[in-house]
Amino acid sequence: MKKLFAISLIILLLAACTSKQEPASDELKPDEAKVEISGKLAITDPWVRVGGRGMNTALFFDVLNGTEFNDTLLSAESDVAELVEVHETYMSGNDMMGMRQVEFVKIPAGSKVSFKPRDLHVMLIKLVEDIKINDTVNVKLNFKESGQVSITAFAKEMNVKRMNH
Amino acid sequence: MRKKQLFLISLFILLILVLINQCRPDLPVETDFSGDSFALIDQDSNEVSFPGNFKGKLTVLGYIFTNCPDICPLTTNNMRLVQERLKKQDVQDINFVTISFDPDVDKPSVLKKFAELRNLDLSNWIFLTGDKDVIKNLIKKAGVFAIPNDTSRTPAGEEIIYFVHTDRISLMDGEGRVRKNYYGSKINIDEIVDDIIKF
Numbered sequence: 001m002k003k004l005f006a007i008s009l010i011i012l013l014l015a016a017c018t019s020k021q022e023p024a025s026d027e028l029k030p031d032e033a034k035v036e037i038s039g040k041l042a043i044t045d046p047w048v049r050v051g052g053r054g055m056n057t058a059l060f061f062d063v064l065n066g067t068e069f070n071d072t073l074l075s076a077e078s079d080v081a082e083l084v085e086v087h088e089t090y091m092s093g094n095d096m097m098g099m100r101q102v103e104f105v106k107i108p109a110g111s112k113v114s115f116k117p118r119d120l121h122v123m124l125i126k127l128v129e130d131i132k133i134n135d136t137v138n139v140k141l142n143f144k145e146s147g148q149v150s151i152t153a154f155a156k157e158m159n160v161k162r163m164n165h
Numbered sequence: 166m167r168k169k170q171l172f173l174i175s176l177f178i179l180l181i182l183v184l185i186n187q188c189r190p191d192l193p194v195e196t197d198f199s200g201d202s203f204a205l206i207d208q209d210s211n212e213v214s215f216p217g218n219f220k221g222k223l224t225v226l227g228y229i230f231t232n233c234p235d236i237c238p239l240t241t242n243n244m245r246l247v248q249e250r251l252k253k254q255d256v257q258d259i260n261f262v263t264i265s266f267d268p269d270v271d272k273p274s275v276l277k278k279f280a281e282l283r284n285l286d287l288s289n290w291i292f293l294t295g296d297k298d299v300i301k302n303l304i305k306k307a308g309v310f311a312i313p314n315d316t317s318r319t320p321a322g323e324e325i326i327y328f329v330h331t332d333r334i335s336l337m338d339g340e341g342r343v344r345k346n347y348y349g350s351k352i353n354i355d356e357i358v359d360d361i362i363k364f
């Protein structure tokens with residue numbers, strides 16, 4: 001009995017010493033999601049990161065192309081910033097990160113494309129006013145086939161995942 | 166007490182001592198700032214000596230530029246998560262230091278705004294900027310790269326510079342020696358909290 005106790009204690013201590021190596025919480029997930037053909041292109045879960053006047057921030061959302069046509073996001077516009085561009089965050093080498101403008105983003109028919117942290121974003125450059133937590137921001141997205149789509153994004157710091165109860 | 170019991174207890178104590186020793190992370194010195202003294206200024210324009218002002222405590226160090234809308238806010242938010250976790254676990258006396266590698270843009274007031282917008286708890290967290298050459302020398306020594314690469318030009322003709330930069334949070338010991346580097350924007354919070362607790 002004592003031996004059993006001793007062995008369990010040792011195992012417990014050993015377990016306590018091994019550090020956990022879980023993957024980072026915001027690790028990219030592949031966007032393989034198929035979208036049902038509904039005839040419509042929809043923007044879901046838009047949110048914008050907080051930012052200060054004269055500074056920059058990023059807007060994120062999902063594009064669900066339920067049309068039968070391949071579409072393309074060409075540009076975006078908004079009154080909240082002096083300049084609005086479509087950007088991507090990219091990795092350079094082992095541990096360097098950068099960010100650059102992209103000419104367009106293809107949104108194939110029946111698919112979802114996510115604009116998300118560490119990836120695609122709409123870049124709001126030189127904000128004309130502060131964007132604080134819970135503020136709303138209006139942005140227009142210009143698609144080649146679907147035309148102009150207006151969205152309203154809530155401001156927050158992180159995309160907090162909804163809890164499943 | 167019987168001999169057998171005494172033997173078992175001694176064996177126990179010995180094992181626990183060995184295990185506690187194993188628990189301490191065997192972290193090599195990545196960068197030794199212990200002999201350095203970089204003169205910087207914080208978000209309130211106070212003069213700060215790095216690493217001098219932070220010796221005697223563990224320091225969680227992050228590197229950012231505020232024109233960065235994605236990676237640097239993630240790094241900052243991860244430092245906040247570490248700060249919150251340590252508070253919850255009642256681990257005290259840890260410094261949080263964010264260093265800007267874009268001093269041309271990141272004046273103290275800009276850093277202050279960056280922190281305020283995020284409601285950061287600055288009771289044990291400081292944002293640092295400084296003279297361009299001092300910052301350059303500091304990040305060079307840290308092995309942090311920040312290369313002006315991509316730009317945007319506003320309608321008014323202003324050029325905004327985006328750096329390709331090392332994505333980093335570091336853990337510095339009480340003597341000013343960096344003991345471990347992590348990816349800033351995707352750090353494993355459990356890992357650094359474990360490292361801090363075992364230190």
Ligand SMILES: [Cu+2]
Pocket residue numbers: 058087088099100121122123234
């Ligand atoms: Cu960007």
